[in-house]
Amino acid sequence: MRxxxxxxxxxPTTIWMEQLVTEPTDAGQAAxxxxxxxxxxxxxxxxxxxxxxxxxxxxxPGAVFVTTLQAGGSVPEATTRASQVAGAEVDGxxxxxxxxxxxxxxxxxxxxxxxxxxxxxxxxxxxxxxxxAARRLFGPLAWIGYGLATVAVTGxxxxxxxxxxxxxxxxxxxxxxxxxxxxxxxxxxxxAGHEAWHWLAxxxxxxxxxxxxxxxxxxxxxxxxxxxxxxxxxxQRYGAFLAGMCFDVTVLAAxxxxxxAHRADLLVLPGWVDRLLxxxxxxxLLGIVWQWAALFLRSDGYAVLANALRCxxxxxxxxxxxxxxLWRLSEAEAAELAAISGHDRRVAGWFGLLFLAGLVVMGWLxxxxxxxxxxxxxxxxWHSLVHxxxxxxxxxxxxxxxxxxxxxxAALPVLAWREGRLRRAGALR
Amino acid sequence: xxxxxxxxxxxxxxxxxxxxxxxxxxxxxxxLFGSVAGSAAQPARVAPCLPGExxxxxxxxHISQAEAxxxxxxxxxxxSGPHFAFTIAPGVxxxxxxxxxxxxxxxxxxxxxxYAADLPGGQRAxxxxxxxxxxxxxxxxxxxxxxxxxxxxxxxxxxxxxxxxERRITGxxxxxxxxxxxxxxxxxxxxxx
Numbered sequence: 001m002r003x004x005x006x007x008x009x010x011x012p013t014t015i016w017m018e019q020l021v022t023e024p025t026d027a028g029q030a031a032x033x034x035x036x037x038x039x040x041x042x043x044x045x046x047x048x049x050x051x052x053x054x055x056x057x058x059x060x061p062g063a064v065f066v067t068t069l070q071a072g073g074s075v076p077e078a079t080t081r082a083s084q085v086a087g088a089e090v091d092g093x094x095x096x097x098x099x100x101x102x103x104x105x106x107x108x109x110x111x112x113x114x115x116x117x118x119x120x121x122x123x124x125x126x127x128x129x130x131x132x133a134a135r136r137l138f139g140p141l142a143w144i145g146y147g148l149a150t151v152a153v154t155g156x157x158x159x160x161x162x163x164x165x166x167x168x169x170x171x172x173x174x175x176x177x178x179x180x181x182x183x184x185x186x187x188x189x190x191x192a193g194h195e196a197w198h199w200l201a202x203x204x205x206x207x208x209x210x211x212x213x214x215x216x217x218x219x220x221x222x223x224x225x226x227x228x229x230x231x232x233x234x235x236q237r238y239g240a241f242l243a244g245m246c247f248d249v250t251v252l253a254a255x256x257x258x259x260x261a262h263r264a265d266l267l268v269l270p271g272w273v274d275r276l277l278x279x280x281x282x283x284x285l286l287g288i289v290w291q292w293a294a295l296f297l298r299s300d301g302y303a304v305l306a307n308a309l310r311c312x313x314x315x316x317x318x319x320x321x322x323x324x325x326l327w328r329l330s331e332a333e334a335a336e337l338a339a340i341s342g343h344d345r346r347v348a349g350w351f352g353l354l355f356l357a358g359l360v361v362m363g364w365l366x367x368x369x370x371x372x373x374x375x376x377x378x379x380x381x382w383h384s385l386v387h388x389x390x391x392x393x394x395x396x397x398x399x400x401x402x403x404x405x406x407x408x409x410a411a412l413p414v415l416a417w418r419e420g421r422l423r424r425a426g427a428l429r
Numbered sequence: 430x431x432x433x434x435x436x437x438x439x440x441x442x443x444x445x446x447x448x449x450x451x452x453x454x455x456x457x458x459x460x461l462f463g464s465v466a467g468s469a470a471q472p473a474r475v476a477p478c479l480p481g482e483x484x485x486x487x488x489x490x491h492i493s494q495a496e497a498x499x500x501x502x503x504x505x506x507x508x509s510g511p512h513f514a515f516t517i518a519p520g521v522x523x524x525x526x527x528x529x530x531x532x533x534x535x536x537x538x539x540x541x542x543x544y545a546a547d548l549p550g551g552q553r554a555x556x557x558x559x560x561x562x563x564x565x566x567x568x569x570x571x572x573x574x575x576x577x578x579x580x581x582x583x584x585x586x587x588x589x590x591x592x593x594x595e596r597r598i599t600g601x602x603x604x605x606x607x608x609x610x611x612x613x614x615x616x617x618x619x620x621x622x
Contacts, residue, residue, distance in 0.1 A: 161565070162563075162564055162565035162566075163565075164565075166518075168516055168517070168518045168519070168537065169518045170518075171515055171516060171517050171518055172518050172520075174517055174522070174526050174527065174530055176515045259564070262561055262564075263561050263562060263564050265558060265561065268561075270523070271520050271521030271522055271523055271557075271560075271569075272523070274520055274521070274561075274564070275518045275520040278518060278520070279518070324435075325434075325435055325438040325439075326435070326438055326439055326442060356442070356445070360449050363449065363450075367454075375514070376514050376515035376516065377514075377515060378514075379491050379514025379515070380493075380513060380514040380515045382514070383491055383492060383493035383496070383513075383514060384493045384494060384495070386493070387492070387493040387495045387496050388493075388495060389493070389494060389495030392494055392495060394493070394494040394495075395494075395495075
């Protein structure tokens with residue numbers, strides 16, 4: 001577009017105009033143009049191909065150029081409008097070619113062929129929820145509700161230590177394996193609710209998010225693809241990023257409220273229900289803490305902070321900055337770091353401390369909840385197998401636990417061998 | 430970035446990690462080691478200011494369900510001794526719970542309230558109210574080994590009642606809950622004077 005203002009890829013690679021090759025406009029380019037989303041982001045503009053996961057940062061004239069083309073304007077018309085905004089002559093053809101070299105005109109990304117790669121399925125029925133209905137869950141009244149739920153949870157956990165969940169609550173039944181097995185469907189339901197809330201928040205701001213269910217090993221996984229959220233102004237993205245935790249904190253507030261009422265004799269629950277609620281509260285609380293601690297895993301909390309700090313690739317900038325401080329960078333990594341925007345690099349200069357604080361909190365979670373629970377379960381399995389009673393439920397439950405754990409690891413070489421075979425046969429890309 | 434600055438970050442990180450690990454494994458986190466091994470035998474910890482009576486602390490390793498049938502405890506209900514590697518959440522249990530679990534609950538500082546099968550419904554309701562009020566501290570279980578009345582147990586301490594007495598029960602809970610957590614949580618129970 002003009003010297004000093006090249007399109008910047010919002011990912012590891014930086015594309016400089018001088019390196020680009022001119023390509024002619026064609027029908028494929030026109031089809032791809034329709035898929036490009038343009039969004040304003042502070043002083044910069046973002047051109048995105050959500051179907052490819054490709055985003056380029058460009059100055060305002062670049063965005064004007066593309067929107068003019070999308071509105072049906074010719075390349076000369078788009079160049080004229082972009083020049084007016086830039087206040088100087090710009091080279092539209094060159095810019096167009098640069099975008100093509102960056103991959104913006106690539107063919108649409110197709111769905112993976114059935115039976116290949118990780119198995120997943122898009123959930124279509126959820127798309128029956130209208131954006132208007134979704135907006136009601138993220139209107140002012142709803143946000144007041146989420147805020148009150150957060151205050152209630154914080155207050156209750158602060159002033160009523162007896163309501164704080166502990167790892168002991170996982171064993172809400174006298175049978176440890178049955179406790180976990182019966183808790184898993186509830187945890188999956190809560191995970192699905194968390195992801196569905198992300199999806200609904202995306203729908204509320206008009207972003208065509210995708211809700212998927214898949215599995216890794218024997219574990220069911222729910223995922224929401226919100227990549228197109230970058231097409232909205234940053235202020236509108238918070239809802240989508242925070243939505244999952246809004247769901248969690250609302251259910252947690254209801255759970256703690258029910259347990260508090262039970263303690264105060266206002267609501268008499270069967271003993272097993274109260275203990276199950278404690279296990280649910282533990283699940284939700286760990287989930288919320290995890291979202292704010294696992295910044296290094298690009299959790300919801302990371303998305304909120306990166307958005308608030310107006311960064312494009314903070315995670316990578318932080319990783320490379322930290323590696324540079326603590327070890328050394330390869331030439332490629334040094335070039336990659338230099339290509340990341342100065343703003344992101346400046347933020348990464350101190351954001352590493354937040355990553356570290358998150359790691360400390362994760363360590364605390366492991367020591368406080370993870371290790372005691374694991375030691376208890378493994379100890380039980382170990383003793384049940386070393387001193388077996390073949391006719392007991394405990395023995396066969398322990399055998400099942402060992403089979404499940406060993407099966408997970410034994411499956412890895414088998415899957416690797418199968419993947420290699422498929423790859424060699426050209427059946428796996 | 431200068432070499433000195435890089436070394437400052439490296440040393441700072443190392444010191445931070447060591448400090449955090451030391452902090453995590455000190456104080457209340459010491460029990461992590463105990464949670465693997467169980468608790469060792471000790472003489473009864475006599476505390477005249479506390480309700481109930483002290484019981485000798487048995488060697489308390491982790492055992493399997495198959496081994497539990499051969500264990501002989503030194504009190505009824507037991508207040509220490511061999512137990513299962515996992516524990517149970519505090520709360521109200523409708524059916525009997527194995528000694529191997531109630532002992533582990535006591536090893537974590539909980540008070541276990543046992544009642545005989547023939548305890549009148551009104552008294553049972555009273556126990557449930559107390560168990561709800563002290564929900565984080567109490568495990569309430571029917572105990573088929575009790576002929577009558579009820580028994581209050583904490584680690585190394587027991588009190589037997591022939592009927593429901595609210596103040597005596599709540600007094601036991603308030604005095605004994607949290608007294609032990611894979612080790613005594615205070616050096617003395619009854620300060621001199």
